[in-house]
Amino acid sequence: MLMKGQQNLEMEKWIEKGDVLIEALPYIQRFNRKIIVVKYGGSAMLDEDFMRSVIQDITLLKLVGFKPIIVHGGGKAISRHIDRLGMETQFVNGLRVTDEETLDAAEMVLNSVNKRLVQIVEQLGVRAIGISGKDGKLLTVKKKFSGSEDIGYVGEVTEVHADILLDLLEKDFLPIVCPIGLDDEFHGYNINADDAASAIAEAVKAEKLAFLTDTEGVYTNPDDPGAVISEMTLSEAQELIDNGTIAGGMLPKIKNCMDAIKNGVSRVHILDGRIPHSILLEIFTNKGIGTAILDDAQEKFYKEEYSK
Numbered sequence: 220m221l222m223k224g225q226q227n228l229e230m231e232k233w234i235e236k237g238d239v240l241i242e243a244l245p246y247i248q249r250f251n252r253k254i255i256v257v258k259y260g261g262s263a264m265l266d267e268d269f270m271r272s273v274i275q276d277i278t279l280l281k282l283v284g285f286k287p288i289i290v291h292g293g294g295k296a297i298s299r300h301i302d303r304l305g306m307e308t309q310f311v312n313g314l315r316v317t318d319e320e321t322l323d324a325a326e327m328v329l330n331s332v333n334k335r336l337v338q339i340v341e342q343l344g345v346r347a348i349g350i351s352g353k354d355g356k357l358l359t360v361k362k363k364f365s366g367s368e369d370i371g372y373v374g375e376v377t378e379v380h381a382d383i384l385l386d387l388l389e390k391d392f393l394p395i396v397c398p399i400g401l402d403d404e405f406h407g408y409n410i411n412a413d414d415a416a417s418a419i420a421e422a423v424k425a426e427k428l429a430f431l432t433d434t435e436g437v438y439t440n441p442d443d444p445g446a447v448i449s450e451m452t453l454s455e456a457q458e459l460i461d462n463g464t465i466a467g468g469m470l471p472k473i474k475n476c477m478d479a480i481k482n483g484v485s486r487v488h489i490l491d492g493r494i495p496h497s498i499l500l501e502i503f504t505n506k507g508i509g510t511a512i513l514d515d516a517q518e519k520f521y522k523e524e525y526s527k
Contacts, residue, residue, distance in 0.1 A: 243503035250502075251284035253426035254388065258416035260292030261433040263492035264332065273431060274339045276498050278393070281345055286388045289395045290419055292412035293332045297325045313468060314363070317371040317409050325409050326399050333397040340393055348387055351397040353407060355383045358400035358415060360408045374400045374408030376415060379422035417475040421482040428484050429501070430472060431492030436510030437473065439464060449507060452515045453477055476512045487512045 257277055263269040277287050294315070301308050301324055309316040317325065333349040340347035352358030360374030387394045398415035400408050413430065420428040436447040437459070451459070456473055459465045465473050476487040490497040490509035501507040 254286045255427040256420040256425045258430045278343045290416040293329045297328045311365045322372045329397045347393045349395045352400040360400035374410045376418035381422040417479045426485045429488040435491045450511045
């Protein structure tokens with residue numbers, strides 16, 4: 220039997236949980252029936268428990284009224300598979316050089332990941348459809364170059380047949396997209412999952428685009444783990460690019476975010492997918508735990524300015 224002090228402590232915990240639910244209420248109301256595109260990739264895909272946790276969170280978003288679309292990567296799993304096959308992995312400026320053999324291996328791994336995600340969503344009681352960018356020619360691409368260098372069958376999205384995804388959402392499915400596309404000659408191309416997610420978010424006019432990554436967000440000081448920027452506008456993001464604060468592997472991701480906002484996406488979030496429930500904490504709490512990027516004309520939810 221619990222002593223009175225223990226009972227009070229337990230009651231405080233339950234009250235705190237109730238407060239969290241109440242804090243989430245205005246966000247649930249604001250984004251009800253709105254589309255959110257979630258790019259899921261990085262190290263969190265390699266751990267079954269993390270994978271299940273992420274998919275549980277996205278499924279919860281659907282059950283409280285969001286219309287989520289998942290666009291998944293699989294780069295680390297592809298690299299592991301290629302290593303097991305004894306093939307050489309080569310990257311140019313962060314992009315995998317993709318010949319025919321590498322493309323076949325990448326597509327096989329991505330399709331396997333896709334159906335595993337579908338299976339987890341179905342186990343949670345929500346209907347999911349796994350779809351490749353090839354299906355219905357969802358993602359049309361052209362060859363992507365790294366500077367002037369040919370990196371093989373790596374595609375740049377030129378068109379998204381958004382009606383396919385909108386129809387699935389209307390029929391109450393949760394679409395899960397594998398980033399493989401077709402060019403005008405119907406040859407397959409591997410697509411960077413960040414690029415695919417951004418193009419899809421723009422095409423379906425998503426309210427939110429969330430990148431689940433291996434970083435906590437955008438830092439004002441990369442050497443200070445506590446220096447994560449909670450919210451920043453397009454102009455603030457450009458300032459950080461110009462002064463060199465945003466550089467390296469984060470630079471193309473931020474440029475994707477900025478392009479998405481310029482093309483109609485309301486907010487873009489960069490989150491650490493390795494943190495349990497990161498997407499829920501970012502969307503349903505006042506401060507969040509990652510970085511949100513928004514248009515200059517929008518009002519910040521969290522008023523504290525980052526330290527310039």
